[in-house]
Amino acid sequence: MLQPGSVRRLIRGYTYRTDGSRLAHQAAVVAGAFAALEVTDTHLFPHRVPQGELVFGCLVGLTYALLAIALILVYKANRIINFAVAEFGVFGAIVFQNLQGEHLPWFASLLAGITSAGAAGFVMERFLARRFARSSRLILSVATIGMAQFVAFGEIEVARHFGTIPASGGLRTPLSDFTFVIGGATFDGNAILLAVVAVATLIALEVFLHRSAYGIALRAAAENAPRAALLGIPVKKVSTLAWVIAAVIAGIATVLHAPMTGVIAGGTVVGPTLLYKSLAVAVIADFSDLRVAVLAGLLLGMVGQSITYAYSGSPITDAMYIAVIIAVLLARCPQVGRIVDAAASSWKTISEVRRIPRSAAREPRVVSVRAGAVISASVLLVAGPLGLSGTYRFDASDVLVFALVAISCVVVTGCSGQISLGQFALAAVGAVTSGKLFAQAHWDFFASINPPRGDWGLKPSGESGLGP
DSSP: OOOHHHHHHHHHHOOOOOOHHHHHHHHHHHHHHHHHHHHHHHHTSSSOOOHHHHHHHHHHHHHHHHHHHHHHHHHHHHSSOOTTHHHHHHHHHHHHHHHHHTTOOHHHHHHHHHHHHHHHHHHHHHHTGGGGTTSOHHHHHHHHHHHHHHHHHHHHHHHHHTTOOSBOSSOOOGGGGOEEEETTEEEEHHHHHHHHHHHHHHHHHHHHHHHSHHHHHHHHHHHOHHHHHHTTOOHHHHHHHHHHHHHHHHHHHHHHHHHHHOOBTTSSSHHHHHHHHHHHHHHHTTTTOHHHHHHHHHHHHHHHHHHHHHHTSSHHHHHHHHHHHHHHHHHSOOOOSHHHHHHHHTTOOOOOOOOOOHHHHTSHHHHHHHHHHHHHHHHHHHHTGGGSOHHHHHHHHHHHHHHHHHHHHHHHHHHHSOOOSOHHHHHHHHHHHHHHHHHTSOOOHHHHHSOOTTGGGSSOGGGSOOOO
């Protein structure tokens, strides 16, 4: 229990400082981005984007801003990037959708969905994240990817329990019948609810962080956890509180967003898409400034919706968000200091795996274990596919592909001490290139996988046969 005395000491010993020049710089950047949006809308798009599309982009941007704030809260509390935050929200949206399908009252379904998201965040922090309390922050960040898969599995099980297909288009609610038109775009009461609740959530969070004892404790633990613990702040409970609040905010964003776009259970589309878009917003906000996150979310939402409207598709929009993440990270100059170095060091504690000493490697038991492992693996690789049917044989080939990508991750980690989250993207580039060369350019199969030297210039570009 947080004691009033510790809060008073905390208030005296901890000052929430805002760098005025940094805030002014960020505000200028956001204002310039809004001006650039107007110029782009006027001169670069094939036709001017209607005002209604920009309003819809603002609503979508509010969703991304709320999810980015959830990312920021967990980052400030634990110094990790929680890749499971968006999936918490999707889990709540799946619960909300299925309860609506069972004709439960709309408001009760809404509260149940948001509560389910908060419960998922609590379970993941209490029973999984705490197990990594003494681990590197990098390892815990990667562990949240596994947590996202657990939650995605829960989404599928919820859909199966209710006997529904784990996907939907727009979800109808009692507010769907109230419609109005803005700038040529039709909106319903769900859009108004999303805007009102999002603004109310932001205000409530601001008041909580600056006025309540636990809010001040959360900020203090984010600034200096050891010092907060010395002042009597229950750092572990504050961490749990941050996860629960972040999950509830993600639930609010996704549950209220579901009637506008629909949801899909399983973590293959909605969760990752919401994650990287909200991650772009959080990167612009430097994982620290909630106000900038709101403005950046609105801006990126409008830009993304404008691109989608102008070019009738989402691939360019997706590329825009990825480009924003890369550009902001490259443009931001790292600050050098003891606090930054201490925070960065927690991401570098990947222990070196030592080889078996030569004297121990010659021991008969070690030699026999090694030989047995090699023989067993060889027999499994050669004889295993012969005992499998067509479907299971295809699944086994998938396992081998995953294993090869995992080996590449191990090589990167072992040589550089870094963990790459983009190895499958590299595998996808190779797969698409090989497929194009084999299917459309009619290359030999093995040459398309590993082109020999000189083959790239055998045909002029106009005769290569490669399609778009």
